[in-house]
Amino acid sequence: MSNSTRLYTKGLILGYKRGLRNQHTNTSLIRIEGVNNKNETEFYLGKRVAYIYRAQKKTKATLRKTRNASKFRVMWGKVTRSHGNSGVVRAKFRHNLPPKSMGATVHVMLYPSRV
Template sequence: ARRSPLFARDDIDPLCWFLHYVFDTMAPAAEKKRSPRLHVDAAILGYKRALRTQNPNISLIKIKGCDSKSDTEFYLGKKVAFVTKAQDGSFRVNWGKVCRAHGSNGVVRCRFSRNLPPQSIGGRVRVMMYPSRI
C-alpha cells in the first residue's frame, strides 16, 4: 500500500494523526468566549405625530422585552444606533438618544443626530446599554 508523503513514517497511523489534528485544532475554538452583547434590538414605529401633523425630529421606538412605562425608565439616556449599509459595502451609523417614554406600553421617544428617513419605518435599531446610570 502506497502512503502519501504526509505519512511517510511507518510509526504514525493515519487515523491517529487525523484525530490528533482534529482535537488540537478544534479544542481552542470550543474554549473561545463570546463577548457580551451590549445592545437590545428595537423596532422603529414612526415619528411622533398628531392626527394630521408629524414631527420627524422625534422617532418612536419599541424596545424588545420592554412592555410597560416602568420598564422604559432603565433605557432613558441610552444611545441608539441606526445602522445602514452604504453602496461601497461600509456601514454607516446614525446615533440617537432615548429621551422619554411614549404612552404606557413600553414605547420610547428618541432623537437622532440626523432625522431618520421615512424608509426606516418598520426597520431595526440597536439600543446600547450605555451610558449606564447605575
C-alpha cells in the same frame, strides 16, 4: 470558549412622533424588545440608539487605500423619554431618520448608565 457580553438590545422603529394631522420628524418612536410597560422604559432613558444601514458606495477610506472601508453607515441617537403606557420610547437622532427606516431594526445600546 469566549465570555461575550451583550452590548445592545434590539429595537424597532415605529415611525415619527405625531398628532392627528402633524408629524414631528425630529422625534422617532422605538419599540424595545422585551419592554412592555412604562416602568420598564425607565432603565433605557439616556441610552444610545444606533440605526445601521447599508449604502451603495464604500466609505472614503478606499480613497486612502486602507482595508477597513465598508458600505455600512450608522446614525446615532438617544432615548429621551417614554411614549404612552405600552413600553414605546421616544428617541432623538443627530440627523432625523429617513422615512425608509420605518419598520427597520435599531441597536439600543446598554450604555451610558444612569447610576
